[in-house]
Amino acid sequence: MRGRWVALAAAGTAGICLGVTASAGAATVTLGSPLTANFTTATANDVGTSAMVSGPNIAAPVDGTVISWRMQGFSGGPFRLRVLKLGSGNGTIGEGTGPPVSATGGLTEQTVNLPIKTGEVLGFNNGTATDRARLVQDSPTYVGAGWVPVLPDGGSPRVPSFNANVEFAYNATVRYCLVPDLAGKKLGVASQALTDAGCALGAVTKKKAKKKKKKKKRKGPKIVRSQSIAAGTALADQAKVDVRVVIKKKKKKKGKKK
Helix, strand or coil, X not given: CCCCCCCCCCCCCCCEECCCCCCCCCEEEEEECCCXXXXXXXXXXXXXXXXXXXXXXXXXXXXXXXXXXXXXCCEEEEEEEXXXXXXXXXXXXXXXXXXXXXXXXXEEEEEEEEEECCCCEEEEECCCCCCEEEEEECCCCCEEEEECCXXXXXXXXXXXXXXXXXXXXXEEEEEEEECCCCCCCEHHHHHHHHHHCCCEEEEEEECCCCXXXXXXXXXXXXXXXXXXXXXXXXXXXXXXXXXXXXXCCCCCCCXXXX
């Protein structure tokens, strides 16, 4: 549809800025514009869905959960974050929609909770024809697409109403599980390490001991001997990791010599 985002014809998100964020504990990746380009303002001129469909690192590299997103210089709305699944010929299915948020320029941030799968991209809905957004026209890097009217979640794939080279000033944070090294840790410490890394503790099994007659039950802390997923592996958000533990025998206190 010519005239969407006046004089530009299309809209979208930008690429993925890879990198683990340590401050929140769990591993995260940022999908979208680094917000450093020389953006200009454009008006929507209609209501629909916009998203990047090609460009470097545009798709989610791992299953995860979108936990927040931000727009720079957008105004109007309501806007809604979208998770989109691209098919052949850019036939696209809406996979999830965030809550509404209005923008008044500057930096607008919103907390969300949307699952995203490997290969899916992020876009947004705008709510009125007068909504304004910041973007780079004739981007040499990204190709955006737009759907008018709004692309619904589920249903049959729909091809875009239009395409053009643009970079929009917004991005989103995706949390996922980056498996930590658990070997040698006490079970409680290992469980907390998994939580901090965006993972979850799965099955806990004890190392099988040799059968002995009248073997007394060993007492002591449970120490992780091995884990089902290697450290450094990227998994879906809150994925479970099984562990095998051994009981560390408590040392007997030596009595005082008389």
